[in-house]
Amino acid sequence: MPTTVGRYALVLGLLLLLLFGGGAPIWAQSLVLIIGGFWAVLHPPLKTPSRKMDWALIVFTLWSLTAFLPSGLLGKPSWHENMAEVGWEPGWFTTGQPWFSAELIVILLAGITWFYLIWNLKIDYDDRRRLLWVFVVGMALLGLGASWGSLNGYRSPYQAEGLSFSYFPNKNHSGLVLAMGAVAAFALTVHMMRCRRRSGFIAFVCLLFSFSGVIFSMSRAGLILFFVGAIASYLIAFNVRRSIRLLRYVAPLIVLVMSVLLILGRDSLERFSFWTDFDSASDLRIGIYRDTFEMITKLPPVALTIGNFSAVFPQFRDASVVGQSIIHPESDWMWVMAELGVPGFSLLAIAVLVALARYIPFGSDRTMAYRAIAFGPVVIFLIHSLIDVPAHRFGAILLAFLFYRLSVAERAGELRSVTPQFVYRLFGFVLIIAGSAWLVGSVFNLPWNSRIADEKAREALSVEFASGAKDRIAEALELGMSARPLDWWYYTMRARYKLSYERDAEGAREDFLIARALEPISAEVPFQEGVTWLSFNHRMAVDAWREALQRKSLVPISLYREMLDKAGQRPRFNRELANLTILEPDFRVLYLKRRSGSDFDEAIIYELDRDPTFSMYSPAQKDTIFQRWALSGDGSNLRHHLLSFPEISDIAWYYSGLSLAAEGKYEAAIDEVKPFLPAPRFPEFTQFSIVSDQELRQTFIINPDDLVRGSILLKRQLDRSDLEGATETLGILFKAKDIPDYVLYWKGELERSRGQYRKAWNTWEPYLKSYVQEHIVRASKE
Numbered sequence: 001m002p003t004t005v006g007r008y009a010l011v012l013g014l015l016l017l018l019l020f021g022g023g024a025p026i027w028a029q030s031l032v033l034i035i036g037g038f039w040a041v042l043h044p045p046l047k048t049p050s051r052k053m054d055w056a057l058i059v060f061t062l063w064s065l066t067a068f069l070p071s072g073l074l075g076k077p078s079w080h081e082n083m084a085e086v087g088w089e090p091g092w093f094t095t096g097q098p099w100f101s102a103e104l105i106v107i108l109l110a111g112i113t114w115f116y117l118i119w120n121l122k123i124d125y126d127d128r129r130r131l132l133w134v135f136v137v138g139m140a141l142l143g144l145g146a147s148w149g150s151l152n153g154y155r156s157p158y159q160a161e162g163l164s165f166s167y168f169p170n171k172n173h174s175g176l177v178l179a180m181g182a183v184a185a186f187a188l189t190v191h192m193m194r195c196r197r198r199s200g201f202i203a204f205v206c207l208l209f210s211f212s213g214v215i216f217s218m219s220r221a222g223l224i225l226f227f228v229g230a231i232a233s234y235l236i237a238f239n240v241r242r243s244i245r246l247l248r249y250v251a252p253l254i255v256l257v258m259s260v261l262l263i264l265g266r267d268s269l270e271r272f273s274f275w276t277d278f279d280s281a282s283d284l285r286i287g288i289y290r291d292t293f294e295m296i297t298k299l300p301p302v303a304l305t306i307g308n309f310s311a312v313f314p315q316f317r318d319a320s321v322v323g324q325s326i327i328h329p330e331s332d333w334m335w336v337m338a339e340l341g342v343p344g345f346s347l348l349a350i351a352v353l354v355a356l357a358r359y360i361p362f363g364s365d366r367t368m369a370y371r372a373i374a375f376g377p378v379v380i381f382l383i384h385s386l387i388d389v390p391a392h393r394f395g396a397i398l399l400a401f402l403f404y405r406l407s408v409a410e411r412a413g414e415l416r417s418v419t420p421q422f423v424y425r426l427f428g429f430v431l432i433i434a435g436s437a438w439l440v441g442s443v444f445n446l447p448w449n450s451r452i453a454d455e456k457a458r459e460a461l462s463v464e465f466a467s468g469a470k471d472r473i474a475e476a477l478e479l480g481m482s483a484r485p486l487d488w489w490y491y492t493m494r495a496r497y498k499l500s501y502e503r504d505a506e507g508a509r510e511d512f513l514i515a516r517a518l519e520p521i522s523a524e525v526p527f528q529e530g531v532t533w534l535s536f537n538h539r540m541a542v543d544a545w546r547e548a549l550q551r552k553s554l555v556p557i558s559l560y561r562e563m564l565d566k567a568g569q570r571p572r573f574n575r576e577l578a579n580l581t582i583l584e585p586d587f588r589v590l591y592l593k594r595r596s597g598s599d600f601d602e603a604i605i606y607e608l609d610r611d612p613t614f615s616m617y618s619p620a621q622k623d624t625i626f627q628r629w630a631l632s633g634d635g636s637n638l639r640h641h642l643l644s645f646p647e648i649s650d651i652a653w654y655y656s657g658l659s660l661a662a663e664g665k666y667e668a669a670i671d672e673v674k675p676f677l678p679a680p681r682f683p684e685f686t687q688f689s690i691v692s693d694q695e696l697r698q699t700f701i702i703n704p705d706d707l708v709r710g711s712i713l714l715k716r717q718l719d720r721s722d723l724e725g726a727t728e729t730l731g732i733l734f735k736a737k738d739i740p741d742y743v744l745y746w747k748g749e750l751e752r753s754r755g756q757y758r759k760a761w762n763t764w765e766p767y768l769k770s771y772v773q774e775h776i777v778r779a780s781k782e
Contacts, residue, residue, distance in 0.1 A: 007121060011131055014398050015138040018177060021158025022168040022395025026449055027442040029107070032394045033435030036114050040428030044421035045116035047414045053354040054418035057112055060347035064105050064340060066302040067095035075300035079315040086513040094300075096486045099450045100307040106434045111397060113427050116417065118401045128370040128406055135402075136188055139181025140206035142167065143213025146178060150216035164218040173393055175214055175222020176384050180377035180399060182210035183229030186253065187373040190234070193249045204253075211257055215265040221388065223261070223268060225380040230254065233376035236362060237369070285330050285387075287319035292329040292338050294318070301341040309338050311486035314519050321521055321552055332385040332392065352382075355404070363409040374407035453483035461493050470501050488525050491515040496532045505537065516547070523553035531566055534573070542576045549580055549587070560587045564594050578603060589621045596632040604633055613645055619779040622648070623772070626655040635659030650779070651676075654772050666757035673768065674752075680742040680767070682715045693717075697725075704732045707740070714746070723750060741767045 013035075020028045048054050066074070071090045080090055095101040123131070149155070149165030159166040159174075166174040185207035192200030214222045234250050261269070295316040299305065305312045310327040320326060329335050337345035359375075362368070381390060381400040390396040441448030447456050457480030464472045477497060481490045495511035498504040512529045519525045530544035545563055553559045560581070567573050581587035595603050607614065607625075614622055626649070629638045638659050642652040649655070653676045660669035685708060688696060696713045700706055710733050717726040730747040733739070748763035 004127065007123070007127060007131060008134055010118075010121075011134050011402070012138065014395070014402065015135070015142065017395045017398070018142060018167045021156070022173060022177070022393040024158050024169050024393065024395075025442070026438050026451060029394065030435040030439035030442060032114075032398075033106070033110050033431040034439065036110055036117065037428040037431030037435060039117050040113050040424045040431070043117075043120075044424035044428070045113075045120045045417055045419075046421065047120050048116065048417040048419075049119060049358050049408070049415075050354045051415055051418050053351045056347050056351040056354065058419065060340075060344060060351065061108065061112065063302075063344050063347060064108060064306060067093065067101045067105070067306045068098065069094045069302065074302050077299050079312070082315070083514070083517050086517045087510045088514045088517065091485065094302055095306060096308050096311060097450075097484060099453075099483055103434075103450055104307040106430065109427050110431050111394075113424065113431065114398055115401050116419075116424070118398075118405050121405060123405065125367050125370070128367055128374070131402075131406065132184060132188060132370055132373055136181060136185045136203065136206045136210075139178065139213075140185065140209035143178050143181060143210035146174065146213035147209075147216045150218075162218070164216055166217060168393060168395065170388075171217050172219045172221045172384075172388055173390050173396055175217040175219025176225060176381065176388075176390050177396055177399060178210055178213040178217060179222045179226040179229060179380060180403070182207060182214055182226050183233060183376040183380060184373055184403075185210050186226075186230045186257070187233035187237070187376055189253060190237070190246065190249045191369050191373060193253075194246065207253075207257070208260060211260060212264060215261060215268050218268055220268070221384060223265070225384055227254075228383060229376035229380040230257075232379040233372060236375050237372045239362065284320060284322060287321075288326060288330050289334065290319040291317050292334050296337055296342065299338075299341065301343055306339045308486060309335060311484075311518070313338075314521050317521050322554075324554055325522065328389050328392070330389070331387060332389050335389060335392070358408045365409060367409065371407045371409060374403045377403040378407055447479055447483070450483040453479050454487075457483065457490075465493075465496070465500075473497055473501070486518060488515040488518040489528075491518065492525070492528050492532065495529070499532060499536050508532075509540070512544070521552055523548040523551040523556075523559055526551065527559060527562070530563070534566060534570075538570075538573050538576060541573070542580070545577075546580055549584070556584075557586050557590060560590055564590065574599070578606075585617050585621055589617070589624050592625055593628055595628075600628065600633045601637075604629060604637075608641065612641070613648055619649075619776045623776050627658065630655050630659035631662050635663050651772055651775055654768060657768075661761050666761045669761055670752055670757050670764075673764070677745075677764070677768065677771065679749075680740075680745050682711060682742055685712050685715075688712055697729075700729070700732065704735065707733070707736060711740070711742075714743070718746065723753075726750065739766070741770060 017023050017028065017032070023029055023032055071092060071094055073094070076090075083090075090096065091098065093101075146165045146167065154165055155162070156165060156167055158169055159171070160169050162171050164171060167177070168174040185203055189200055189203040189207050192203050211226065214226055230250075234246060238246055291313070295313060298316065299312075309329065310325065313326055313329075317326070329338055333345065333349075336348055340348075362371070378400060381396065381403075385391050391400075437448045438452075440446060441452050445452065445456065447453035457476045460476035461473065461480070464476060474497070477490060477494050480487070481494070484490060491511045491514045495508035495515070498508040498511065512532075515525050515529065526544040526547040530541045530548060533541035533544055548559065548563075549556070563577060563580075564574075567577055578591055581591045592600065592603055592607075614625065617625065626638065629635075636659075639656045642648060642656060646652065653672055657669040657673035660666075660672060688709065693713065693716055696709050696716075700709045700713055704710070710729060714726055714729045714733065717723075717729060726746065727750055730743060730750065733743045734747055736743075744763055744767040748760040748767070751757075751760040751763060
């Protein structure tokens with residue numbers, strides 16, 4: 001077994017793993033497999049927490065292999081029948097993606113092997129104390145790094161998009177591991193304070209650094225889990241010691257931590273406001289749970305979907321229908337149940353419950369204090385696994401295994417594992433072979449892992465379609481579909497290949513139908529289909545895009561905008577796109593906004609025949625249409641229509657004036673809007689009341705940025721009809737960065753009085769737009 005130095009190296013290695021996305025990159029996963037494999041070969045596990053757990057995990061592992069039973073042997077899911085209607089046929093195995101499923105079973109073996117390897121570590125009192133200190137200090141440094149990264153705008157190369165620094169792709173997983181470190185530091189601080197040791201100050205500093213990392217991770221779950229873990233650590237210590245005096249140390253520490261949260265965590269605390277009224281994110285989570293349960297009840301009780309959740313789940317989405325893909329069910333336990341069925345879930349639950357039974361009784365031996373410190377992180381990991389998927393990251397679950405080992409008491413005559421050592425050695429060889437293949441594939445970009453193959457195929461298809469290399473496209477399609485045979489995107493690409501190189505429209509149509517059936521929710525699927533058909537068959541493109549507009553999209557108006565962009569300079573097809581907008585005002589407005597000249601006039605004639613009062617449009621939508629009509633359409637027709645239907649808009653005078661100005665009739669435009677355009681009021685200035693006009697003028701000329709003096713001077717000049725002086729003052733005020741509305745109005749008014757109608761209109765135009773916009777906002781609220 002590993003020496004003391006080896007045990008420290010293990011803790012440092014797990015902390016180092018967090019720096020590399022928590023094991024998200026393939027090369028990091030490979031190293032976890034290889035190291036675990038060599039450890040299992042050289043020192044196979046001998047002991048077990050419980051033989052019942054052994055049997056549960058043995059059967060659980062065997063159950064996962066049902067994914068490779070012949071397809072349909074134990075029943076077919078209903079969605080297979082739906083897929084069969086569009087020409088899709090299942091493969092040889094129960095799982096729809098055998099390559100990916102096999103890899104996940106290898107990762108499952110790695111996780112189980114690592115658990116037993118860590119359990120078999122020989123850890124005494126000093127080891128517990130030292131390993132906990134190493135972990136607490138290491139997590140403090142990681143917390144400090146996360147805080148520094150967030151404050152300076154740095155991002156980890158492994159994290160997804162986000163406003164805060166995260167070691168993991170998901171900030172909640174990063175928040176969890178930092179919270180595990182903060183909980184351990186909290187409990188260690190309390191213990192050192194109770195024992196009156198100076199090292200308590202070091203533990204407290206580590207607590208502050210770790211907790212600051214939780215704060216700056218912007219993870220609500222991380223903050224909640226910290227306080228839950230701190231309470232759990234206190235309760236287990238109190239249950240053993242039965243001493244209320246622990247509160248003397250716990251209460252002030254909680255107050256200090258809360259103070260730090262209030263000082264540093266304003267942005268994090270603001271995120272909790274989203275929970276006050278059961279926000280849409282909560283609705284989506286509940287919807288995912290409901291649809292996952294529906295999926296579980298309608299699938300055969302075998303490992304049908306191991307590795308296939310994201311591919312199969314769209315067939316069962318109802319309550320969670322949104323314009324984005326769902327890659328997991330927001331819970332480790334739900335994920336296990338969905339991919340391995342109720343039997344697989346039950347077996348794993350039995351194993352975990354048996355492992356937790358080792359805490360009863362907790363015991364009051366010499367190691368009790370340090371075991372209680374390690375207990376809190378285990379608690380928050382298990383809680384988080386109910387509402388998220390941290391167990392699917394090596395970086396999180398291996399830490400949980402280590403804390404479980406540190407928190408469970410030693411017992412005399414530990415049980416010998418049911419699994420023979422040669423089996424663990426066999427597992428070790430499997431892990432070494434798989435890990436080595438993945439590592440080589442990752443380093444040299446070889447398709448020896450399905451994720452690498454998928455990425456390589458996608459990249460190749462993007463490049464080769466542009467270059468027109470037919471054979472390489474076919475090879476990339478074959479590689480991609482072997483790695484992800486349930487991915488709708490590859491069927492879309494294969495259809496494109498059939499259209500572009502084989503002129504097989506019927507074969508392409510069949511692949512497009514399969515793609516739609518594999519992903520019946522997302523609008524992206526028929527949208528991409530329409531893009532492909534656009535160069536070959538307009539009718540098929542319109543049908544596909546009609547389907548896309550009826551599906552869920554994150555931003556529907558952006559989807560239609562993309563359609564208009566893709567259509568480009570195809571006049572006939574643009575008319576087909578117009579037919580897709582008839583029942584959706586947002587799409588219709590965008591379509592009209594893109595039209596000009598005779599195209600716009602033709603579209604407006606249709607609108608007038610359908611509804612001359614434009615009643616289906618909001619005030620803001622009417623404004624967009626009428627402005628476009630005024631600037632790009634038949635202005636005289638617009639003015640006549642507004643006079644014929646005065647109920648259309650309260651600001652019809654503005655659109656009439658705008659159309660006249662567009663025709664170069666500025667005097668008529670000014671005459672149209674002048675009666676309706678109120679003169680803005682000057683602000684109430686109380687200063688400089690005793691200062692003379694001459695002194696105000698001299699000071700303002702010296703300091704032209706003094707808006708207050710300039711405005712007071714202008715008002716006095718207008719009150720006594722000093723038009724020459726007002727013109728001079730307005731000329732200076734007009735150079736300001738943010739010109740007040742009253743300056744725009746009076747400068748335009750003076751230009752109008754001198755017959756400079758074009759200048760007057762151009763000066764008034766910003767004020768007109770501001771005034772009209774305020775009117776539209778008020779009308780929209782009514």
